[in-house]
Amino acid sequence: MPQQHVAPIALAELLQQVPGKWVALHNGEIVDTRDTLDQLVSSLKEREIKDVTVIRSPGERESELVGLG
Numbered sequence: 001m002p003q004q005h006v007a008p009i010a011l012a013e014l015l016q017q018v019p020g021k022w023v024a025l026h027n028g029e030i031v032d033t034r035d036t037l038d039q040l041v042s043s044l045k046e047r048e049i050k051d052v053t054v055i056r057s058p059g060e061r062e063s064e065l066v067g068l069g
Contacts, residue, residue: 011055014028014030015055015057015058016057017030018030018033018057019057019058019059019060020035020057020058020059020060020062021033021034021035021056021057022034022035022036022037022039022040022054022055022056022057023040023054023055023056023057024040024044024049024052024053024054025052025053025054025055026049026051026052026053031044031049031052032044032047032049033057037054037056040054041054
């Protein structure tokens with residue numbers, strides 16, 4: 001099977017657009033954002049959206065976590 005080329009995305013830039021939100025990403029694009037993980041999961045299920053990456057964007061006053069200390 002041939003390898004697929006996946007273009008890198010500027011994740012930090014995307015997440016800066018939605019501080020403090022839970023974010024669903026697909027192919028480098030924001031599919032949905034919500035205040036809570038439960039709200040995001042419910043919205044994705046209602047719209048039958050699958051195959052997304054879910055991540056929380058740090059709030060404006062939250063530190064970013066890089067690595068595990």
